[in-house]
Amino acid sequence: MYSSDRKEWADLEPVPQDEGPNPVVKIAYSKKFSDVYDYFRALLKKDERSERAFALTADAIDLNAANYTVWHYRRILLQALSKDLRKEMTYITNIIEEQPKNYQVWHHRRMVVEWLNDPTEELAFIAEILSQDAKNYHAWQHRQWVIQEYKLWDNELEFVESLLEDDVRNNSAWNQRHFVISHTTGYSDPAVVDREIQYCLQQIRKAPHNESAWNYLKGILQDHGLSSQPGLLEKVLELKETHCSPYLLAFLFDCYEDALENTKNTEEQERQETLSKALEICELLAQEKDTIRKEYWQFLGRSLQSRHGRSPSEEPPTTFNLQSVSQL
């Protein structure tokens, strides 16, 4: 049913898209498509605030849900016509189910939740979307916003753990774990840090080849010195025998590097031993365990050697000089 056939639109002159004499990347629309948007453009020009305009935005969204102007206009109409926002939430839910990676509809949902000042459906809804794609960035972003805005922290750690039960390699879930803890208990309590270390090691034992778990472990400890956590190095060395991975070895290297950087008082003999162990790890990674990054591990070894050993200097990497054309 084209808008141009209907009496209800007779008063409105449709506005075609004016592409000029030489359109570029022109999209070939069907008559049905053009009709809806020709009337949309006419309504926009008048800034009409009416039921027929509101109804048309749904047709326009159906044809192109990425058109941010349509969504903006729809929001204006929602308010001008005092539309039922709960119905709108249902409408939004349906669209997100069909197009879960569309920026505009997620932003629209956030606006309506704010207007309603009611987040009660959100966590369950987002969990539904995540059950279809547990790493959907839009879903996680919306979830973080809802939780932070409305202080819905209470059950989130439990939710994260259930997702990690499903897939211990879900990097989004690990990130959420960090998000929840850093905004609730924080990581300054040693009991929390201990618990998190144990949790990581447990997950690593179950699935050793998991960058996310190792990134989390390093992430929560790196600013306090990896080498300063008592007993951790020993545990990692044990795991090296049975649950080795490039990430474990990289973590070991980082521990040794931290020891060299941050414990200046140790004896030269011990420092050289630490350096030697670190260089062994680099060789192991470069030659056998992470060969795709061979050049990088060798470079790290050389850098470490030049900073702490008795060898020729390795130049630090040069960041890109924007002014220099000759660099290209």
Next chain:
Amino acid sequence: TLLSDREEFEQIDFLKDRHVRFFQRTLQVLPERYASLETTRLSIVFFALSGLDVLGSLDVIDKDLIIEWIYSQQVLPTDDKSNLGRCGFRGSSHIGIPYSTKGPGVLHPYDSGHVAMTYTGLCSLLILGDDLSRVNKQGCLAGLRALQLEDGSFYSVPEGSENDIRFIYCAACICFMLDDWSGMNIQKAIEYIRGSLSYDNGFGQGAGRESHGGWTYCAIASLCLMGRLEEALSPRELDRIRRWCIMRQQSGFHGRPNKPVDTCYSFWVGATLELLGVFRYTNFEKNRNFILSTQDRLVGGFAKWPDSHPDPLHAYFGLCGLSLIGEPNLRKVHPALNITQGAFQHLQQLHQTWRSGCGQQH
């Protein structure tokens, strides 16, 4: 196969002519199923033009005609300048403004620029050799200032939208190209960028969010364009970021830990590594093999994954990924501004002209 890495490296061939034709067709007409690209068409123009530039094949298109169309997307100030905060470039004519390549602006309740379209519009003009003399710089910069939030991030449009690090990158590119940083509060932008650094040493789209190759590129490239990389991030932080980035290589690159590789990350992560001075330590053969495995041998272009449909974005970033590793017959790409060295040199000449006071400045 039983080929060694080196033999495989040479065997997969790069089908330059197919890619040229892919971009030519992109610039002409797309079928209706591409409707979702309507409001971002100018960025698709950029992918095609910059792609042709990287291929050294801009001669196949009519530059002047495209320049006219791009200028017709500029939202110009009205006579009374009441719409300055809405100036910039549109993605397309979807609002229904009558075609015009010159001012004054037409007042319309819903017409405004989009930060990513202003950015890709300016790049496209540069690639085509235009001197930007018809760009209303005052309008673009006022439009840009109107988009920045208190927390340092940007909206994409003045009516409001989501706000995040992508649009900081667009803003930085615009200021860099116009050689005028009054378009943004750099200090606040830096704070937002720093706030987006994750515990795992990549950057998320904003504070607390999962680190991601695309947002990491936006963070680092923005800081480089601002000339503030080493001011904003300590040497230790930079080393950690290098590590996060270099761990993204699996064959090609992925965007997040434990996600599948995707051609476009060969540029997002590759260019970040280049900006940080360590791209040379990546594995070029495996990267090349993966990118070429996503090449569409029939219609040209590249897809995100092997045996998938190509699209202009992945076609462009696939080429850029190859350019970074020095693929023969591809022009070099400036890793922060994401245009060829030729286009970048043209920009530098324009800057020299403007600074010496010889050129027009709006």
